[in-house]
Amino acid sequence: xxxxxxxxxxxxxxxxxxxxxxxxxxxxxxxxxxxxxxxxxxxxxxxxxxxxxxxxxxxxxxxxxxxxxxxxxxxxxxxxxxxxxxxxxxxxxxxxxxxxxxxxxxxxxxxxxxxxxxxxxxxxxxxxxxxxxxxxxxxxxxxxxxxxxxxxxxxxxxxxxxxxxxxxxxxxxxxxxxxxxxxxxxxxxxxxxxxxxxxxxxxxxxxxxxxxxxxxxxxxxxxxxxxxxxxxxxxxxxxxxxxxxxxx
Amino acid sequence: xxxxxxxxxxxxxxxxxxxxxxxxxxxxxxxxxxxxxxxxxxxxxxxxxxxxxxxxxxxxxxxxxxxxxxxxxxxxxxxxxxxxxxxxxxxxxxxxxxxxxxxxxxxxxxxxxxxxxxxxxxxxxxxxxxxxxxxxxxxxxxxxxxxxxxxxxxxxxxxxxxxxxxxxxxxxxxxxxxxxxxxxxxxxxxxxxxxxxxxxxxxxxxxxxxxxxxxxxxxxxxxxxxxxxxxxxxxxxxxxxxxxxxxx
Numbered sequence: 308x309x310x311x312x313x314x315x316x317x318x319x320x321x322x323x324x325x326x327x328x329x330x331x332x333x334x335x336x337x338x339x340x341x342x343x344x345x346x347x348x349x350x351x352x353x354x355x356x357x358x359x360x361x362x363x364x365x366x367x368x369x370x371x372x373x374x375x376x377x378x379x380x381x382x383x384x385x386x387x388x389x390x391x392x393x394x395x396x397x398x399x400x401x402x403x404x405x406x407x408x409x410x411x412x413x414x415x416x417x418x419x420x421x422x423x424x425x426x427x428x429x430x431x432x433x434x435x436x437x438x439x440x441x442x443x444x445x446x447x448x449x450x451x452x453x454x455x456x457x458x459x460x461x462x463x464x465x466x467x468x469x470x471x472x473x474x475x476x477x478x479x480x481x482x483x484x485x486x487x488x489x490x491x492x493x494x495x496x497x498x499x500x501x502x503x504x505x506x507x508x509x510x511x512x513x514x515x516x517x518x519x520x521x522x523x524x525x526x527x528x529x530x531x532x533x534x535x536x537x538x539x540x541x542x543x544x545x546x547x548x549x550x551x552x553x554x555x
Numbered sequence: 556x557x558x559x560x561x562x563x564x565x566x567x568x569x570x571x572x573x574x575x576x577x578x579x580x581x582x583x584x585x586x587x588x589x590x591x592x593x594x595x596x597x598x599x600x601x602x603x604x605x606x607x608x609x610x611x612x613x614x615x616x617x618x619x620x621x622x623x624x625x626x627x628x629x630x631x632x633x634x635x636x637x638x639x640x641x642x643x644x645x646x647x648x649x650x651x652x653x654x655x656x657x658x659x660x661x662x663x664x665x666x667x668x669x670x671x672x673x674x675x676x677x678x679x680x681x682x683x684x685x686x687x688x689x690x691x692x693x694x695x696x697x698x699x700x701x702x703x704x705x706x707x708x709x710x711x712x713x714x715x716x717x718x719x720x721x722x723x724x725x726x727x728x729x730x731x732x733x734x735x736x737x738x739x740x741x742x743x744x745x746x747x748x749x750x751x752x753x754x755x756x757x758x759x760x761x762x763x764x765x766x767x768x769x770x771x772x773x774x775x776x777x778x779x780x781x782x783x784x785x786x787x788x789x790x791x792x793x794x795x796x797x798x799x800x801x802x803x
Contacts, residue, residue, distance in 0.1 A: 308558040308763050310777075395801045402801070410714035412747070461748075465713050465802040466658035467721070467793050469731045469751030471758065483717045499660070500709075502761070503717030510719065511759035513750070514778060515556050529558075530762060545715050553643045553650070554713040554802040 308529035310515045312522045320523075322355035327444030330524055337449040340531020342480055343441070344457045344512035348417065348428050349523035350437050350476075356429040358385050372396060382416065385427055389414035394555060405430060408546045409475060411462045434458045434476030435541030442478040442538065455479035455534045458542075459509040465554060472513035474505035474545060478538040480530070481505075482545050503545060504533050556777035558763045560770045568771075570603030575692030578772050585697040588779020590728055591689070592705045592760035596665065596676050597771035598685050598724075604677040606633050620644060630664065633675055637662035642803060653678060656794040657723060659710045682706045682724030683789030690726040690786065703727035703782045706790075707757040713802060720761035722753035722793060726786040728778070729753075730793050751793060752781050 315333040320326065326349060331337075351357070365373065365380035369387055373380035376399045383401065387393070390403035394410055403414045407430070415430040431437040442456040458476030463469070474482065486500035512525035549555075563581040568574065574597060579585075599605070613621065613628035617635055621628035624647045631649065635641070638651035642658055651662045655678070663678040679685040690704040706724030711717070722730065734748035760773035797803075 308759070310556040310558075310759070397801050398799060404714075417747075461750075463747075464751075464795075466652075466795050466800060467751065467754065468795050469749045469754065469793060470747070471719070471751050471754050473715070499665075499711075499718070501717045502709075503712075503715065503719050504762070506715065506717065506719050507758040507762050510755040511556070511558070511762055514752070514755050514759055545717060547712075547714050547716055551646060552714060553645050 308511070308527060310511055311526050311528070312515045312517065313524035313526060314522065316349070316522075316524060318521065320349050320352040322353065322357070324353045325444075326350060326353045327441050328448055330441075331445055331448030333524070334449075334526060337451045337454070338528060339451060339453045340528070340534050341451065342455040342457060342508055342527040342530050342534065343445060344459055344509060344525045344527060345441065346472075346516065346523040347415070347430055347434065347458050347460045347475055350431050350434075350441070350458050351428050354431055354437065356431055358427045358429060360425045360427065372401065376401065382413075382418070382427060385429070386414045386416050389416055389429055392555075407434065407475070408543070409460075409462075411460070415460050415475070430460065430475060431458065435478065435543055436476075438476035438478035438541065439538045453479075453531065453534050453536070455530075457505055457508055457512070459512065461513070471506075472509040474509045474542045477505045477540075477542045477545075479535055480508065480539065481533045481535055482540060482542060484533065504530075505542060505545065508533075556759070556775060558759055559774050559776070560763045560765065561772035561774060562770065564597070564770075564772060566769065568597050568600040570601065570605070572601045573692075574598060574601045575689050576696055578689075579693055579696030581772070582697075582774060585699045585702070586776060587699060587701045588776070588782050589699065590703040590705060590756055590775040590778050590782065591693060592707055592757060592773045592775060593689065594720075594764065594771040595663070595678055595682065595706050595708045595723055598679050598682070598689070598706050599676050602679055602685065604679055606675045606677060608673045608675065620649065624649065630661075630666070630675060633677070634662045634664050637664055637677055640803075655682065655723070656791070657708075657710075659708070663708050663723075678708065678723060679706065683726065683791055684724075686724035686726035686789065687786045701727075701779065701782050701784070703778075705753055705756055705760070707760065709761070719754075720757040722757045722790045725753045725788075725790045725793075727783055728756065728787065729781045729783055730788060730790060732781065752778075753790060753793065756781075 363381035369384035617632035
């Protein structure tokens with residue numbers, strides 16, 4: 308597998324920018340089976356998923372949480388607006404379940420890289436839909452049929468330090484590779500082998516992205532066996548149902 | 556970054572096998588900055604971290620947990636022996652904190668790929684120590700100074716389906732890349748950017764491993780900027796302290 312960062316995108320993306328066209332033009336040689344991994348911030352900015360703090364009026368609950376956790380009450384209000392549930396609030400971090408069902412810090416709302424000092428970048432409204440739209444547009448621009456798109460964010464983990472990128476939107480890539488019931492080289496059943504392909508693709512791509520220069524896009528080559536003809540179930544398939552959540 | 560699976564290792568590794576020598580000989584051209592990612596099962600087998608179910612006498616607690624969760628009481632006993640704490644027991648899964656401090660299913664104890672029907676493969680006693688030993692031996696065998704070793708396992712996640720490989724032992728690789736306090740392209744502070752490099756390297760490597768053929772080793776090329784002169788803090792640096800664990 309070869310992971311190559313895509314250089315040459317404009318340093319600041321804005322609402323209405325044609326991200327697919329920009330990415331298509333920035334890569335010289337597209338190949339069958341390429342997986343395009345895009346940090347959600349680029350997608351969110353082009354989709355106008357930006358909130359100005361000056362436009363936010365914090366509720367009493369937001370003001371209380373902000374006071375308890377030393378945060379900007381307007382930012383807390385935006386996090387609550389993006390959340391279906393506040394899972395934990397501690398160590399100055401709000402861990403929430405987003406309206407999409409992702410459990411992450413601050414509902415994925417981020418101030419860094421927003422490009423303006425008083426704005427926040429939100430997750431896309433429908434990251435799987437964003438991935439499907441980008442895939443269709445990239446196919447049209449490049450003429451490559453078997454192409455996948457993964458939209459990513461950096462999530463912390465419950466028991467481990469640091470963040471790994473995960474897939475929040477997927478189109479054309481098998482999000483999970485279910486080997487359960489299969490056999491290994493010794494003929495033994497692979498009882499628990501259920502591989503989060505899209506999340507591992509997101510993590511692999513992040514290793515070659517430069518957070519400083521803000522390179523949002525990486526092309527992964529060599530995963531064609533996981534690229535599908537249709538869009539597939541998307542990142543929604545990666546969400547553990549609430550009924551199976553042991554850590555709410 | 557180029558991820559290349561290492562072919563040509565013997566299909567069944569056994570206690571006492573010289574894994575470093577086998578891996579060193581299996582790669583034609585070692586390069587400065589190569590990161591060698593090895594699935595722990597290969598390491599555990601060579602270290603003799605195997606338990607025969609026939610040799611296990613389950614305790615009353617193991618028998619009770621096994622009955623409640625439809626498991627083999629001897630396997631549950633081994634899981635308890637490997638665990639410092641049982642974090643959750645539900646859906647037929649025991650989530651424990653291992654003696655090393657990893658929170659994962661069944662304390663990392665695995666039946667598949669053990670190579671014999673009545674045996675279990677345990678995690679290495681000291682995965683960081685295993686990584687340091689493999690790194691020293693690989694340096695000696697290959698003559699390459701700047702070489703890193705990552706020992707991995709596949710962990711499930713609290714809120715997401717499927718498994719991603721993570722680092723349980725690290726030598727010569729920066730486990731975390733701390734960008735907190737740094738500035739992005741817009742000159743804004745990267746407040747939360749703390750990248751789990753070793754875990755993302757583990758995930759990237761798993762994308763090119765073949766679970767069926769059991770290819771345990773992958774070489775990652777292009778991460779030399781994260782390879783360190785000394786062994787470094789190891790995977791221990793990736794463990795979130797108990798005091799910061801919001802999900803026990």
